[in-house]
Amino acid sequence: MINASLTELRAALDAGQTSSVELANLFLDRIDRLDGTLNSFITVDRARALDAARAADARIATGSAGPLTGIPIAHKDVFCTQGVLTTCGSRMLSNFVSPYDAHVVELLGRAGAVMLGKTNMDEFAMGSSNENSHFGAVRNPWNTDRIPGGSSGGSAAAVAARLVPAATGTDTGGSVRQPAALTGVTGIKPTYGVVSRYGMIAYASSFDQAGVFAASAEDCALMLSAIAGFDPRDSTSLERPAEDYSLALQQSAAEPARPLAGLRIGLPEEFFGDGLAADVRAAVEAAIEEYRRLGATTVAVKLPNAKLAIPAYYVLAPAEASSNLSRFDGVRYGHRAAEYGDLDDMYRKSRAEGFGAEVKRRILVGTYVLSHGYYDAYYLQAQKLRRLIAEDFRAAFTQCDVIAGPTSPTTAWAIGAKTDDPVQMYLSDIYTIAVNLAGLPGLSHPAGFGDGGLPVGLQLIGNYFDESRLLGTAHRYQQATDWHLRRPAIAA
Numbered sequence: 127m128i129n130a131s132l133t134e135l136r137a138a139l140d141a142g143q144t145s146s147v148e149l150a151n152l153f154l155d156r157i158d159r160l161d162g163t164l165n166s167f168i169t170v171d172r173a174r175a176l177d178a179a180r181a182a183d184a185r186i187a188t189g190s191a192g193p194l195t196g197i198p199i200a201h202k203d204v205f206c207t208q209g210v211l212t213t214c215g216s217r218m219l220s221n222f223v224s225p226y227d228a229h230v231v232e233l234l235g236r237a238g239a240v241m242l243g244k245t246n247m248d249e250f251a252m253g254s255s256n257e258n259s260h261f262g263a264v265r266n267p268w269n270t271d272r273i274p275g276g277s278s279g280g281s282a283a284a285v286a287a288r289l290v291p292a293a294t295g296t297d298t299g300g301s302v303r304q305p306a307a308l309t310g311v312t313g314i315k316p317t318y319g320v321v322s323r324y325g326m327i328a329y330a331s332s333f334d335q336a337g338v339f340a341a342s343a344e345d346c347a348l349m350l351s352a353i354a355g356f357d358p359r360d361s362t363s364l365e366r367p368a369e370d371y372s373l374a375l376q377q378s379a380a381e382p383a384r385p386l387a388g389l390r391i392g393l394p395e396e397f398f399g400d401g402l403a404a405d406v407r408a409a410v411e412a413a414i415e416e417y418r419r420l421g422a423t424t425v426a427v428k429l430p431n432a433k434l435a436i437p438a439y440y441v442l443a444p445a446e447a448s449s450n451l452s453r454f455d456g457v458r459y460g461h462r463a464a465e466y467g468d469l470d471d472m473y474r475k476s477r478a479e480g481f482g483a484e485v486k487r488r489i490l491v492g493t494y495v496l497s498h499g500y501y502d503a504y505y506l507q508a509q510k511l512r513r514l515i516a517e518d519f520r521a522a523f524t525q526c527d528v529i530a531g532p533t534s535p536t537t538a539w540a541i542g543a544k545t546d547d548p549v550q551m552y553l554s555d556i557y558t559i560a561v562n563l564a565g566l567p568g569l570s571h572p573a574g575f576g577d578g579g580l581p582v583g584l585q586l587i588g589n590y591f592d593e594s595r596l597l598g599t600a601h602r603y604q605q606a607t608d609w610h611l612r613r614p615a616i617a618a
């Protein structure tokens with residue numbers, strides 16, 4: 127049961143072969159047993175999970191279950207959960223209990239999914255390795271000396287280790303796709319505006335987008351269908367009719383032996399240049415060969431400004447973060463220094479104590495690039511680069527339907543290997559961040575293994591609102607391959 131797909135779990139629940147309470151206990155017991163090593167959860171709420179599971183079982187008994195009713199899930203600790211701790215991986219919010227649910231939490235709750243707990247993450251989603259959490263580093267289930275990627279590393283590691291069958295994440299600059307790649311699971315970040323940001327603690331609001339992790343594209347489609355759709359409480363939520371992303375997966379192919387016939391895959395030369403590790407390149411090229419075998423054609427495309435994505439992002443995201451994080455002042459909620467003089471001293475001490483080093487670095491950078499005299503030189507320039515990068519993708523999509531390449535230039539590195547070098551850390555998102563700058567959807571799926579048996583991910587990038595095509599493409603690949611079914615020993 128621990129390796130079952132969401133569809134298989136649904137069938138087992140509906141047939142009475144298992145119950146939601148049984149499933150919740152099964153996965154909660156795994157968390158108890160294994161998460162001491164992985165540290166993928168910040169909060170586990172057994173009592174609440176079992177209450178929700180009992181309610182799900184009652185609903186299943188009446189025949190009114192939806193696709194996710196009774197299925198255990200976990201939420202990244204960036205999503206507000208009423209009555210349950212929401213820390214965002216920070217000391218600043220280590221005592222924060224939200225008075226309301228995030229939109230994503232509300233929708234999955236309404237669908238009857240059973241939240242087991244909240245997953246570990248880089249503080250305020252700032253990081254690419256999950257070493258920036260106030261609650262300690264998360265370990266990669268494939269090799270516990272390695273990082274799982276970040277910032278949604280807790281969700282990715284928990285799904286990879288089968289502590290939970292599916293989980294939510296957020297992707298501001300790669301935070302769903304990169305950890306999905308490094309832990310060997312499937313993850314999708316939809317088009318900016320497809321999922322409401324209401325109740326998702328803001329980092330860089332023009333980039334922040336919720337996404338999901340699961341073993342397969344098929345499972346991700348079920349999760350994404352549950353959380354996508356217009357929400358008037360988020361001003362950037364798009365007024366589009368809700369989509370059922372599973373439908374695209376069910377369509378039968380005109381040519382069964384070549385189910386991807388007609389699909390044009392763009393391969394950007396910039397994604398296969400210097401800096402790409404040989405083992406990752408080999409796995410990704412083999413996966414692309416498989417795509418060709420399935421009927422797709424490949425075409426060389428150019429993203430000439432993609433190399434500027436990291437510098438642009440690391441101006442814009444900190445700028446937005448410096449504004450968003452100004453709300454954490456110790457007055458209404460969050461950490462407040464125990465001793466202080468006047469009000470300014472209280473602010474200063476509360477923020478100095480509440481935020482970790484990377485968060486402080488970004489607040490400083492963000493404040494600097496927005497300041498008088500530097501705004502034009504940095505912030506405005508970065509906005510222009512953002513436009514150029516989006517324009518590159520627009521041009522590429524006149525030649526192809528999806529873009530493919532590696533998700534991450536390397537496999538998971540050793541814990542501590544990049545903590546002293548923030549630029550090296552930032553560069554690990556070299557292939558993912560351009561997608562956030564453009565607001566496009568992106569997916570990462572397992573595509574084999576590199577040196578040391580560490581997972582490699584392949585990234586598929588789609589045009590705006592092409593989530594169905596991304597999921598459908600990955601699904602065809604997964605029907606023909608079994609990388610997504612491989613599990614680390616911890617899940618055997």
Ligand SMILES: NC(=O)C[C@H](N)C(=O)O
Binds near residue numbers: 252253277297300302
């Ligand atoms: N939040 C993210 O998407 C992670 C990205 N590496 C960052 O630190 O900003």
